[in-house]
Amino acid sequence: MRNLTQVRRDIDDCDSQLIRLLAKRQTLVEEAGWLKPKNDEQAIQASDRVAQILERCRQQAVDVGLSPDVAEAIWRAMIDAFITLERRANNGND
Numbered sequence: 090m091r092n093l094t095q096v097r098r099d100i101d102d103c104d105s106q107l108i109r110l111l112a113k114r115q116t117l118v119e120e121a122g123w124l125k126p127k128n129d130e131q132a133i134q135a136s137d138r139v140a141q142i143l144e145r146c147r148q149q150a151v152d153v154g155l156s157p158d159v160a161e162a163i164w165r166a167m168i169d170a171f172i173t174l175e176r177r178a179n180n181g182n183d
Contacts, residue, residue, distance in 0.1 A: 111167075118171045122178030133176050139168055
């Protein structure tokens with residue numbers, strides 16, 4: 090049986106992997122911001138795209154045994170943060 094220290098080390102390893110993936114996602118979001126029409130808030134918000142992402146996220150969560158509610162809550166927070174970042178890139182304030 091593993092102890093708490095081992096479990097925490099594995100959590101830290103997962104967190105490190107997530108940070109690397111989020112950095113890659115940030116680069117892609119900034120690129121999307123540069124490619125979208127300047128100051129087009131509707132294009133930045135991309136409500137249809139957000140809905141697609143959340144739907145896919147919930148299904149993938151179910152497929153791997155993750156609570157879809159937890160996955161959606163995390164993705165909503167992440168999307169909100171990245172929309173703010175994309176807005177800055179779109180306005181040339183990156």
